[in-house]
Amino acid sequence: MTLLHRVNRHGAVIPDPSALPNEPVDFGSKLQASLEIWRDKGHRSVLLELPIHLAELIPVAVKAGFAFHHSNAQELTLLRSLTAEPVFVPSATHTVGAGAVVINDQQELLVVWEATERNNPNRYKLPGGYVDPGEHIGTAVEREVLEETGVHARFEAMVCVRHWHVNLFGSSNLYFICQLTPLTEEIRDLDPEIHDVKWMPVKDYLASDEIYPFNQRVVEMALRGDGMSTGNLEGYARSPEEVEIFFQP
Numbered sequence: 001m002t003l004l005h006r007v008n009r010h011g012a013v014i015p016d017p018s019a020l021p022n023e024p025v026d027f028g029s030k031l032q033a034s035l036e037i038w039r040d041k042g043h044r045s046v047l048l049e050l051p052i053h054l055a056e057l058i059p060v061a062v063k064a065g066f067a068f069h070h071s072n073a074q075e076l077t078l079l080r081s082l083t084a085e086p087v088f089v090p091s092a093t094h095t096v097g098a099g100a101v102v103i104n105d106q107q108e109l110l111v112v113w114e115a116t117e118r119n120n121p122n123r124y125k126l127p128g129g130y131v132d133p134g135e136h137i138g139t140a141v142e143r144e145v146l147e148e149t150g151v152h153a154r155f156e157a158m159v160c161v162r163h164w165h166v167n168l169f170g171s172s173n174l175y176f177i178c179q180l181t182p183l184t185e186e187i188r189d190l191d192p193e194i195h196d197v198k199w200m201p202v203k204d205y206l207a208s209d210e211i212y213p214f215n216q217r218v219v220e221m222a223l224r225g226d227g228m229s230t231g232n233l234e235g236y237a238r239s240p241e242e243v244e245i246f247f248q249p
Helices: 024-040 052-063 137-149 202-207 213-224
Strands: 005-007 012-015 045-051 067-071 075-081 094-102 108-114 128-130 153-168 171-182 194-201
Touching (some): 045 052, 094 137, 128 137, 137 153, 202 213
Parallel strands (some): 094 171
Antiparallel strands (some): 094 128, 108 194
């Protein structure tokens, strides 16, 4: 009898973590028997998800031919091929972030100076940060603006995407620059990571030699309205809660 499992559309067996034996010897014997049956059935690979409370099973899985695939704070996933050819099941390769171009009716731009850049002459930048797992980009950038500046703002459009190979934990980064409309203008409740926040005249920001050219360019794009807005695609199988789609107006 095999370990309780499901098989995904790629032919990968995924054992149920909640049904795994807690005892390493019992787990090892059932795992070996299951691997033989799954191989005979023609399955291609096994993705073994081990919660942190089952960490003592990791050496057993490695001895059975599993290799580390990816992990988070509470779980490690290991991979084992069941075929002669290596099975490439990619792990997460990118982090995702979002930055904000927020311009008020007085043609002032909301900018932040991060505490870690206190000695950097190019100090004022656009507010932004990482997108949380399962979080829409529009929601994330509104949240980051509020956390860093205290300003409530509404997502309007996506202006630019930067693909940067920063090698953070071996990952690249996708950074989405978005245009937002401020709903409030009072600056308050500064994030501890932020040294200063202010509304800067857009013309001063674009004319300054102390601002990163990339930031100046995306502000110019936002002023021209060169962005994509979110929308629903008729007949698309996914709900708006599951996926964001950005369209050129």
